[in-house]
Amino acid sequence: MNKYIYPLVDNPFRKKDLKSAIEVIKTGRITMSKNVAAFENQFSNKIKNNFSIMTNSGSSANLLALQCLINPYRKKKLKKGDEVLIPALCWSTSLWPIIQSGLKPVFVDVDINNLNIDLNDMERKISKKTKAIMLVHVLGNCPNMKLLIKLKKKYNLILIEDTCESLGTMFNKKFLGTFGEFSTFSFYSSHQISSGEGGMISCKSREDYEIIKSLRSHGWSRDLSIHKKIIKQNKHLDEKFIFYNSGYNLRPTEVSAVIAASQFRDLDKFKKTKNFIRNQIVKKFRSNNVINNYLKIIDPTHNSDPFWFGIPMILSDKINRMKFINLINKQGLETRPIISGNFAKQPAVKKYLIYKKYKLLNADKINDNGFFIGIPFNKISDNLLNKICNIFEKNLQISKV
Numbered sequence: 535m536n537k538y539i540y541p542l543v544d545n546p547f548r549k550k551d552l553k554s555a556i557e558v559i560k561t562g563r564i565t566m567s568k569n570v571a572a573f574e575n576q577f578s579n580k581i582k583n584n585f586s587i588m589t590n591s592g593s594s595a596n597l598l599a600l601q602c603l604i605n606p607y608r609k610k611k612l613k614k615g616d617e618v619l620i621p622a623l624c625w626s627t628s629l630w631p632i633i634q635s636g637l638k639p640v641f642v643d644v645d646i647n648n649l650n651i652d653l654n655d656m657e658r659k660i661s662k663k664t665k666a667i668m669l670v671h672v673l674g675n676c677p678n679m680k681l682l683i684k685l686k687k688k689y690n691l692i693l694i695e696d697t698c699e700s701l702g703t704m705f706n707k708k709f710l711g712t713f714g715e716f717s718t719f720s721f722y723s724s725h726q727i728s729s730g731e732g733g734m735i736s737c738k739s740r741e742d743y744e745i746i747k748s749l750r751s752h753g754w755s756r757d758l759s760i761h762k763k764i765i766k767q768n769k770h771l772d773e774k775f776i777f778y779n780s781g782y783n784l785r786p787t788e789v790s791a792v793i794a795a796s797q798f799r800d801l802d803k804f805k806k807t808k809n810f811i812r813n814q815i816v817k818k819f820r821s822n823n824v825i826n827n828y829l830k831i832i833d834p835t836h837n838s839d840p841f842w843f844g845i846p847m848i849l850s851d852k853i854n855r856m857k858f859i860n861l862i863n864k865q866g867l868e869t870r871p872i873i874s875g876n877f878a879k880q881p882a883v884k885k886y887l888i889y890k891k892y893k894l895l896n897a898d899k900i901n902d903n904g905f906f907i908g909i910p911f912n913k914i915s916d917n918l919l920n921k922i923c924n925i926f927e928k929n930l931q932i933s934k935v
C-alpha cells in the first residue's frame with residue numbers, strides 16, 4: 535500500500551487501457567507493427583505535426599533528435615564542437631545526447647516566474663558556434679514561444695522541443711511540440727499520458743523522418759521510402775537486411791502503442807480533470823495567509839494553456855526547505871525536486887564536461903527552494919483538500935529559519 539495520502543503518481547491505467555494491451559498480447563505479435571504505426575498517425579493528426587515516430591522512451595526520442603542532427607545523410611548536419619543551448623533546469627537525458635553526439639552543451643539560466651528558459655540569458659549565451667536549442671518545457675509550462683521563435687529565426691538556430699513533461703499544453707492555441715524542427719514526448723508512468731514506458735519524436739521534414747526511422751531500427755532500410763532504390767543499388771545483399779545507416783534499437787512494443795493510444799484518446803479529458811484539481815489546490819493555498827506568505831506557486835506563462843504535470847512551488851528563504859520537506863513527506867505528502875534542480879550541479883556533469891562556473895542564479899534558487907507535488911487522475915475529496923492545506927500550513931509555521 536502507498537504510504538502517502540497524496541502521492542506524486544497514482545495508477546494511470548484504466549480497465550480499457552489494460553484490455554487493449556491484453557488483446558494485443560493474445561495475437562502473439564508484440565514487436566513493433568501496425569498498432570505503433572496507427573498510434574503515430576493518431577498522434578500527428580491531433581498535435582498537428584508532420585511526422586511522428588514512436589520510441590521506447592522519451593530519452594530515446596531525445597537521442598534520436600541529436601543523432602539525426604549529426605547524421606551524414608542530413609544535408610545540413612551539425613559538426614563536432616557545435617554548441618547547443620540548454621536550460622539548466624533539464625532532465626539528464628535532455629543533456630547527455632548532446633554530449634554523446636559530440637556537440638557542446640551551453641547551460642542557460644531559467645525564468646524564476648515560469649521555470650523555463652530565460653530568453654535574455656539565452657540571447658547572451660549565443661555565439662558563432664551556437665547551432666541549436668534543446669528547449670525543455672518544464673512540468674507543463676513553457677516560455678514565451680513567440681519571443682523564442684523570434685530569437686530562433688534571428689540567429690538561424692535549430693529548435694528541439696523536449697516536450698516530455700508537457701504533452702497537451704498549448705501556446706497561442708498551438709500545441710507545444712509543433713514549434714521546432716524536432717519535438718520529443720515521454721509516456722513514462724507519471725506523465726500526462728502513460729504506457730508505462732514509451733516515447734515519441736516528431737519532426738517537420740521528410741529527410742529527418744527517414745533518418746530517424748532508420749536509426750530507430752538498427753539502421754536498416756526496410757522502412758524507408760527509398761528502400762526499392764537501395765535494393766537496386768545493392769543486388770548482392772538480401773533485401774531485408776540492408777543496413778543503410780548507423781543505428782540503435784529504440785523501438786516500442788505493440789503493447790505500449792495500444793495503451794498509449796487508448797490514453798491519448800482521452801488527452802483532453804485528462805487535461806480538464808487534472809487542471810481542475812490543480813486549480814482547487816491553488817485556490818485553497820492562495821486563500822491561506824501562511825501558505826501565501828511563504829510559498830510561491832508557479833503560474834502559467836501568458837498566452838499559454840498548460841496541461842500541468844504537477845504543481846511546482848518555490849519556498850521563501852525564510853523557510854528551512856529540508857526540514858519542511860521532510861516533515862510533509864512524513865505526514866503523507868510526496869514531493870520531488872523540480873525536474874532535477876540545476877543540472878549543472880550534478881556530479882556527472884563535473885565528470886564529463888570541462889566544468890565552467892556558470893552563473894545560473896535562478897536555477898540555483900529553484901534547486902535550493904523549489905519542489906512539486908503531483909496531481910491525481912481522479913477528483914479529490916474536500917476532506918483530503920483540507921488535510922493537504924493543513925499539513926502545509928502547520929509545517930511552514932514550524933519550519934521558519
Ligand SMILES: Cc1ncc(COP(=O)(O)O)c(C=O)c1O
Nearest residue numbers: 591592593625698699720721722
Ligand atoms: C524533461 C524530460 N526529458 C526527458 C525525459 C525522459 O523521458 P523517459 O523517462 O521516457 O525516458 C524526462 C523524464 O521524465 C523528462 O522529464
